[in-house]
Amino acid sequence: MVLNNRASVSLAVRGRVLAAVRELGYRPDLMARALRTRRSASIGLLLSDIRNPFFGDIARGVEDRARDAGYAVIFTNTDADPDAEIRGVYGLASRRIDGLVLTSIRTTSPPEVYQRLGIPVVLVNRRADHLGCDFVGIDNVKAGRDAALHLVWHGRRRLAHIRGLPGSTASEDRVTGYRQALEEAGLAFCDSLVITGDLSFKSGYEAGLELGRRRPLPDGVIAGNDLMAIGAMEALRSLGIRVGEDVAVMGVDDIWVSSLPGVSLSTVRQPRYEMGVKGCELLLARIEQPRRGAVRLILDHELVLRGSCGCGVYGRKSV
């Protein structure tokens, strides 16, 4: 009672208890406490691969905020595999986590699984409207549109898009934005200029190889993320194509690597760390108030201009 700050404890007792605590090095067993209070003070974090710098940043944001609040974070890698996702969720649930942060939910993820859990779920990065959970991320339609329009404004007319796998709202939204931009610019949408990758460097490289062999050559490429953009740039260069001149390339994310002069990728900056922090905050808030309305938090993105888009500007640009 002393340790839990129960009001009604005399100072004398309080002192004696505290002394004993110190002397014995007593630390409450959070496991037993959890069993009793039905609160484990731990949350789960599901991501596709912690090695991916995108998720690393989010994870750090989540953990920082969680630690502040006395929560522990249990993480699991799913490699974007639906089965692994389900197993991961169940595994975490049986550990009695108080809430769950999902970073790579798929539109095909079975809602029952999450609804039956009986614990709050927050979505970071990808929406999943059919789940009705709290969400934090950027407006990916606008992000895709902004990236494409930037190239259009700088005279690019034949824009290709390397999109992420279907099943991710982030990928779908960026495609939508790309199409919107084409339409606004009065450019025709062409199916063959959209190539699907899996957000990895390798898939970007392959897409780049493919696009670089096309004639007429596309004069602009919007990639669904930085990793694929960097892969595509490598591929284009290996084909003797000058990035920033023959072809303008833009990514989405602004991971650290993109800022290296040898890479110099123009991109749409996504505030990943903040997404993690905010996501965790949404979760903590909902743990406190389970029945408040679902919150959808849209953070701002900005264009980060470097060499790969060939517009000659270096710096950031709010959009």
Next chain:
Amino acid sequence: MVLNNRASVSLAVRGRVLAAVRELGYRPDLMARALRTRRSASIGLLLSDIRNPFFGDIARGVEDRARDAGYAVIFTNTDADPDAEIRGVYGLASRRIDGLVLTSIRTTSPPEVYQRLGIPVVLVNRRADHLGCDFVGIDNVKAGRDAALHLVWHGRRRLAHIRGLPGSTASEDRVTGYRQALEEAGLAFCDSLVITGDLSFKSGYEAGLELGRRRPLPDGVIAGNDLMAIGAMEALRSLGIRVGEDVAVMGVDDIWVSSLPGVSLSTVRQPRYEMGVKGCELLLARIEQPRRGAVRLILDHELVLRGSCGCGVYGRKSV
């Protein structure tokens, strides 16, 4: 009893129980089980920053192996701060983790803390002989020596070293290796050619700036890790110094970025993922057999030659 495979259960009962389990969607409460068995089936992972690709890879290795074995991984970031390390350890301990993986132990870390824990501890990457724990990592003396000797063999005579902070055996060992190489090559060790960084890109950049202004210019730089090496390269280039020609640069780690053509860092490859996997295995083994002798597992490293060392060779080289 059915779920725990108690031998003495009739087939009839077993069937009925299993049916009920399925129907009700029963999942054992691991928390309650932990309270009773004193085993939580979870382990702790302490690292300085999950955003650092070095730790991301280790974390993935640990989690993969842990998940295979039915263990959950709780991670905490310490930013290499000793106080945060202690708090992190206590925080994890009160959650009754079955074991702990430490990736950035400091030589000054108080042994009592770890010994009093009463749970197995495994060290990954950095040794800490005063703790007497299991360990997995590479031979950093040899790594530092191999890197330096490589440059020496290619004619470099004025080798600088950007070392990591004191308090890390990995950093100290690499310095030792660097000195050994100089000695073997009959080169004088010069204090002023050793600059201390904190393993970050920024500190590498600053060190590079500093070294690049020295006259005579060092003709080779061994960095304590890739992040600092990349920072140093940027700095040198910004000074108009040609990396690979005027100055040869080598790092240690071989993080993914280093392989990008625009970076092309020659480095000593450390098997990070395997270190994570093996570290987790050592831990699981010790959880089973707490009193077996301490194991020290030294994994092989290899030289990965790219453009930054200017030796004209591209590829891997076992050492």
Next chain:
DNA sequence: TTGAAAGCGCTACCAG
């Protein structure tokens, strides 16, 4: 082979 009962360490409740 079965089921009843005790108890892991904690918190919440309640009577003193």
Next chain:
DNA sequence: CTGGTAGCGCTTTCAA
């Protein structure tokens, strides 16, 4: 303000 007691969901022991 204090301390005793019940019980969280599980495993383990023991008697039937």
